[in-house]
Amino acid sequence: MNSDLLKINIERxxxxxxxxxxxxxxxxxxxxxxxxKKTFLAETGKxxxxxxxxxxxxCVSYYVNDKGDKIVIQFxxxxxxxxxxxxxxxxxxxxxxxxxxxxxxxxxxxxxxFEKACDRQIIDRFFRKLIQNAYVDLKFRFxxxxxxxxxxxxxxFSKQNPELVQRIPQYLIASYLGIKPQSLSRIRKETFKKx
Amino acid sequence: MNSDLLKINIERxxxxxxxxxxxxxxxxxxxxxxxxKKTFLAETGKxxxxxxxxxxxxCVSYYVNDKGDKIVIQFxxxxxxxxxxxxxxxxxxxxxxxxxxxxxxxxxxxxxxFEKACDRQIIDRFFRKLIQNAYVDLKFRFxxxxxxxxxxxxxxFSKQNPELVQRIPQYLIASYLGIKPQSLSRIRKETFKKx
DNA sequence: CGGTCTCTTGACGGAGTTCAAAGCTAGTGG
DNA sequence: CCACTAGCTTTGAACTCCGTCAAGAGACCG
Numbered sequence: 001m002n003s004d005l006l007k008i009n010i011e012r013x014x015x016x017x018x019x020x021x022x023x024x025x026x027x028x029x030x031x032x033x034x035x036x037k038k039t040f041l042a043e044t045g046k047x048x049x050x051x052x053x054x055x056x057x058x059c060v061s062y063y064v065n066d067k068g069d070k071i072v073i074q075f076x077x078x079x080x081x082x083x084x085x086x087x088x089x090x091x092x093x094x095x096x097x098x099x100x101x102x103x104x105x106x107x108x109x110x111x112x113x114f115e116k117a118c119d120r121q122i123i124d125r126f127f128r129k130l131i132q133n134a135y136v137d138l139k140f141r142f143x144x145x146x147x148x149x150x151x152x153x154x155x156x157f158s159k160q161n162p163e164l165v166q167r168i169p170q171y172l173i174a175s176y177l178g179i180k181p182q183s184l185s186r187i188r189k190e191t192f193k194k195x
Numbered sequence: 196m197n198s199d200l201l202k203i204n205i206e207r208x209x210x211x212x213x214x215x216x217x218x219x220x221x222x223x224x225x226x227x228x229x230x231x232k233k234t235f236l237a238e239t240g241k242x243x244x245x246x247x248x249x250x251x252x253x254c255v256s257y258y259v260n261d262k263g264d265k266i267v268i269q270f271x272x273x274x275x276x277x278x279x280x281x282x283x284x285x286x287x288x289x290x291x292x293x294x295x296x297x298x299x300x301x302x303x304x305x306x307x308x309f310e311k312a313c314d315r316q317i318i319d320r321f322f323r324k325l326i327q328n329a330y331v332d333l334k335f336r337f338x339x340x341x342x343x344x345x346x347x348x349x350x351x352f353s354k355q356n357p358e359l360v361q362r363i364p365q366y367l368i369a370s371y372l373g374i375k376p377q378s379l380s381r382i383r384k385e386t387f388k389k390x
Numbered sequence: 391c392g393g394t395c396t397c398t399t400g401a402c403g404g405a406g407t408t409c410a411a412a413g414c415t416a417g418t419g420g
Numbered sequence: 421c422c423a424c425t426a427g428c429t430t431t432g433a434a435c436t437c438c439g440t441c442a443a444g445a446g447a448c449c450g
Contacts, residue, residue, distance in 0.1 A: 063338035071342045073334060086331045089324075095335065118323075121316050128313075128323035135330040136281045139268060140290065142337055143258035146373040147266045150406075171428065178341045183406055185430055345438075365397070378438055380398055 005055060005079045006107065013129040018122065026123055029113035034105050041082070041106075042098040048087035050108045054078050057104030058167055061096045062175065070097075072175040075164055081130065088114075101168065150179045151187045200250060200274045201302065208324040213317065221318055224308035229300050236277070236301075237293040243282035245303045249273050252299025253362055256291045257370065265292075267370040270359055276325065283309075296363065345374045346382045 006027070010018050032055070035041065042048040044064055052059070056078050062070045073096060076082040087094035088111065109117065118124040145153055154177055158165045165173065174184035201222070205213050227250070230236065237243040239259055247254070251273050257265045268291060271277035282289035283306065304312065313319040340348055349372055353360045360368065369379035 063335075063342065065338075065342040067342075069342055071338050073338055085327065086335065089327055089331065095338075118320070121319060124316060124319050124323060125313070128319060128326065131323065131326050131330050132280065132284060135326050135333065136284065138330065138333050138337065140258075140281065142333065143260075143266050143268055143290075147258070147260040147262075147264055169428070180407060181429070182408085182431085186406090189430080364395095366395095375439060376397070377399085377440085381438090384398080 006053060009053070009079055009081075010126050013133065014122065014126050015129075022120065022122055025120065026117055027107075029117045030107040030109050032105065032107050034103065035100050037100055037103050039100045039104075040097060041100065042084045042087070042094050042096060044095060044097050045093045046087075047091070048084035048094040048096075048098075049110050051081060051083035051085070051088060051114065052076075052098075053081050053107040053109075055105040055107060057100060057102040057106075059098055059100050059104060060168070060172055061098045063096055070175055071178075072172050075161075075168060075172075075176065077163065077167070085131075101172075145178055150177060150183060151190065153177050154184065154187050155191065201248060204248070204274055204276075205321050208328065209317065209321050210324075217315065217317055220315065221312055222302075224312045225302040225304050227300065227302050229298065230295050232295055232298050234295045234299075235292060236295065237279045237282070237289050237291060239290060239292050240288045241282075242286070243279035243289040243291075243293075244305050246276060246278035246280070246283060246309065247271075247293075248276050248302040248304075250300040250302060252295060252297040252301075254293055254295050254299060255363070255367055256293045258291055265370055266373075267367050270356075270363060270367075270371065272358065272362070280326075296367075340373055345372060345378060346385065348372050349379065349382050350386065 007018065007023055010023070010026075030053070035057075041050070041052055041059065042061070054076050058078075059076045059082050060072055061074045061076075061082055061084070062072045064070055074082060082098060084094040084096040084098065086092070086096070091111075114127075118127060144156070148156075154173075157173070157177060170184055170188075171181040174181045177184065179187075202213065202218055205218070205221075225248070230252075236245070236247055236254065237256070249271050253273075254271045254277050255267055256269045256271075256277055256279065257267045259265055269277060277293060279289040279291040279293065281287070281291070286306075309322075313322060339351070343351075349368075352368070352372060365379055365383075366376040369376045372379065374382075
C-alpha cells in the first residue's frame with residue numbers, strides 16, 4: 001500500500017533492491033502523521049526539524065521575499081520528499097515555508113534519526129543520490145527558466161507534470177514559473193487558440 | 196600546498212578531521228592534470244567522464260540553448276568542484292559545457308573511481324554533504340533571482356563574490372545573473388553614481 | 391601596431407508587470 | 421440545500437524593465 005511508496009522511492013534512486021530488514025530498520029527511524037489542508041510543515045524564521053516523505057496529498061514550498069511576494073520553489077505529491085534542507089542541515093532558522101494544499105499523510109524523519117539512519121551506508125547513499133538528482137534537475141530547470149519565454153516554460157511544465165496542472169492552483173504554478181497569475185492566464189488563453 | 200585544498204574542502208563539509216590514511220586512499224583514486232586557458236573540460240553532447248577539483252585557476256560551466264545563447268550555470272575557482280553531474284551520473288551525453296577561463300590545475304575523478312571512493316563511507320558522506328550544500332545554495336539563488344531586480348542580484352553577487360567580479364569577464368557574470376552584458380553595464384553605471 | 395574580443399552608450403521595441411474591476415468557483419454556515 | 425463570502429481566474433489599459441540593434445571606445449594578444 002502506502003508504505004510501498006517509500007520502498008519504490010529508495011530502490012529507484014539506489015538502482016537496486018533493498019533488503020526488507022534494511023528498509024524496516026529505516027522505517028523505524030520515521031513516524032507517520034496526518035495534517036489538514038493549509039497546515040504549515042515549516043515556516044520562515046522557524047527551525048525546520050524534519051524531512052517529510054509524502055504518502056498522500058500535495059504540498060508546496062515557497063520563499064517569501066522582503067516585499068511579501070511568495071516565490072514557489074517546489075511542489076511535492078505522494079511519493080516525494082520535501083523539507084527546508086537549509087534549516088534542517090544547518091540548524092538555523094528556516095528560509096522557506098512549506099504548506100499542505102490538501103489533507104496529507106507523511107512519514108517524518110528528524111535530524112537525529114536522519115543521521116542515525118545514515119550510519120547504514122545504503123541509506124547514506126540513498127540520500128546522496130536523492131539529492132544528487134534533485135540538484136541536477138534544479139540546475140536544468142534554472143538554465144531553462146533563464147533561457148526560454150514564459151509560454152515555453154509553461155507548456156513544457158504542463159507536458160511534464162500534467163497531474164500538477166490538475167491539482168495545483170494556477171497562481172502557485174505561475175509563481176513556480178516566475179511569472180504573475182495574470183500573465184499565466186494570458187498564456188493559457190493563447191495556448192487554447194492554437195489547438 | 197595545493198593538495199591541502201582538498202583536505203580543507205573535505206573537512207569543511209564533513210565537519211570533522213579526516214585521517215591522513217583515509218585522505219591518501221581517496222587521493223589515490225584521483226589524478227592531476229593541467230589545462231591551458233580556453234580548454235573544454237566537458238562539452239554539450241559529449242559524455243562527461245570526470246568530476247574536477249580545481250587546484251588553481253578558474254572555470255565556468257554553461258548551458259547552450261536552441262538559439263545558441265550561453266547560459267552560465269556555475270563558476271569554480273581553486274578549492275571548488277565542477278562537473279556536468281547529469282552526464283556523469285547518468286552516462287548520457289552532457290548538457291553543459293565546462294571551459295577554463297585561466298590556465299588550470301585540477302584533480303580528476305572518473306566514474307569508477309568515484310564509486311570506489313564512495314565505498315569508504317566517509318567519502319560517500321562527504322559527497323552527500325557537498326551536493327546537499329550545493330543544492331541548498333542553488334535553491335536559494337533560484338528563489339532570489341526570481342524575486343529580485345537585476346540590480347539587486349548583481350549587488351548581492353558582487354558583495355558575496357568580490358573575487359569573481361575581479362577575475363571573471365563581465366559578460367559571463369551577466370549571463371550568470373540572467374541578463375545581457377549591456378544591461379549589466381548600465382546597472383554598474385547606476386551603482387557608481389550612488390557611491 | 392593591427393585585429394579581435396570586451397565594454398559602453400543610445401534609441402527603440404516587446405514581454406511581462408501593475409493596477410483595477412468584473413466573473414467565476416468552492417467552501418461555509420444558516 | 422441554497423446563499424453568501426472569500427479566494428481564484430480572467431480581462432483591459434498603461435507602464436517598466438530589460439532586450440535588441442547598432443556603433444564606437446577601450447583592452448588585450450600575437
